[in-house]
Amino acid sequence: MQNIKKIPYVEADYGKIKRKNMFYIDKTRFIHELENLPNYLFLIRPRRFGKSLWVNLLQYYYDINMKDKFEELFKDTYIGQHPTSDKNSFLTIAFNFSMIKPSKKTVQTYFERYIQRVIEDFLERYHSYFSKDEILKINTFSLIEDKLQEIFFICSRKMLEVYLFIDEYDNFTNTILTTSGTEAYIELTHGEGQFKHFFNLLKGLTSMPNSGLSKLFITGVSPVTMDDVTSGFNIGTNISLDGTINEFMGFTETEVRTLLNYYNKAGLLTLDTEYCLDLMKKWYNNYSFSSDANTQLFNSDMILFFCQKAIIRKTIPEKLIDQNIKIDYKKLRYLVTIDNQLNGNFNRLKSITFDQEILSDIEDSFPVAELTKQKILYLYYTILVCSLYKVKVEENIF
Structure with missing residues (x-):
């Protein structure tokens, strides 16, 4: 087999995946499902589950400046044909809020500086749609929320549609919560500052007719920050548990088998496909994001990690867990402790770890103040525990 496709492990640039001949499992049919949903969407999934790749792909698909690249980027995908x-x-x-330095003392400054740079990039990329006077007026404002508001008002008057994406919206707030504590987190999400004002602006734009903001897509790993920064989730529709997009991210068994067969046939993967699948089912499977879903999913990062390591070593990877996932362990500790003392959530996580099941209502929206109450079953981190329980027990992370 010539021109063998590369494994896109940790790659989140869809354009690069296509240009560099990387293996892409086509999920573009879900663009139709997304367009059948409301215009302002909020989606949470575990870390390293393909969120950033999807946000990037949607930018390529919807960007008016990428019209001439559509055939090149999507010709061999479902959405390219439909x-x-x-x-x-x-x-x-x-x-992408993971680019903001999570320093307790300077986070507001870093946040404002980052937003300012994104605004400058936006005006540069779409300068042909704005007059010099309009750009000058936008730049006269010192506050980022004023600049953004003016951009949206101008776009509204000109009948220009804007699609706004926020990837990893809770990245630096979660880090501050787990490293600097609840007080620092509350100061950031409840106090007066550019971060809270930014979300207040989004809240206002999504509730106004003809605001200039046509579509909104926000991703993260938990609903906590959104609940806190907006005083109860009210920016768009939370589609995290929507059964129609259960397979939106992550790999199905069929998709994993297709990937394994490809590299097996190419002669790069020497391990038997069914042997790999059996092993992967024990370590990377059992994700489900809707009670209506009939399909369980594999963690896509873990699958690509396994394939890359197995091809290099010509046998199974020495370590079956991607070490990048370990970053989440600190967040897991926060869920089960208060002031370094175990709380009621520990018994729930322990039950999931050893019994591999638990009966509970799923809370899909709650502020940080309720995070440690026993009634809360934190869906996405408990899923992580279920999938990786062997590693967690061995390493005694609690």
Whole structure:
């Protein structure tokens, strides 16, 4: 087999995946499902589950400046053969909050500086849609929320549609919560500052007709920050438990088998496909994000990690867990302790770890003040525990 596709492990740039001949498991059919949902969407999934790749792909698909690249990027995908009427029809502005330094003392400054740079990039990319006077007026404002508001008002008057993306919206707030404590976190999410004002602006834009903000897509790993910064989730629709997009991220067994067979046939993967699948089912499977779902999912990062290591070593990886996932352990500790003392959540996590099941209502929205109450079953981190319980027991992370 010539021109063998590379494994896109940790790659989140869809354009690069296509240009560099990397293996892409086509999920683009879900663009149709997304367009059938409301315009302002909020989605949470575990870390390293493909959120950033999806946000990046959607930018390529909807960006009006990428119209000439559509065939090159999507010709061999489902959406390339079945495009929607909205393709390449938006000005896109994308934020990735993992790029903000989570320093307790300077986070507001870093946040404002980052937003300012994204605004500058937006105006540069779409300068042909704005007059010099309009750009000058936008830049006269010192506050980022004023600049953004003016951009959206101008776009509204000109009938320009804007699609706004926020990837990893809770990245630096979660870090501050787990490293600096609840007080520092509450000061950031409840106090007066650019971070809270930013979300207040989004809240206002999503509730106004003809605001200039046509679509919104926010991703993260928990609903906690959104609940706190907006005083109860009220920015758009939380689609995290929507059964129609259960397979939106992560790999199905069929998709994993296709991946394994490809590299097996290419002669790079020497391990038997069914042997690999059996092993992967024990370590990477059992994710489900809806009570209506009929399909369990594999962690996509883990699958790509396994394949890359197995190809290099010509046998199974020495360690079956991607070490990058360990970053989440500190957050798990926070869920089961208060002031370094175990709370009621520990018994729930212990039950999941050893019994591999628990009966509980799923709370999909709650502020940090309720995070440690016993009634809370924190869905996405408990899923992580279920999937990786062997590693956690061995390492005695609690």
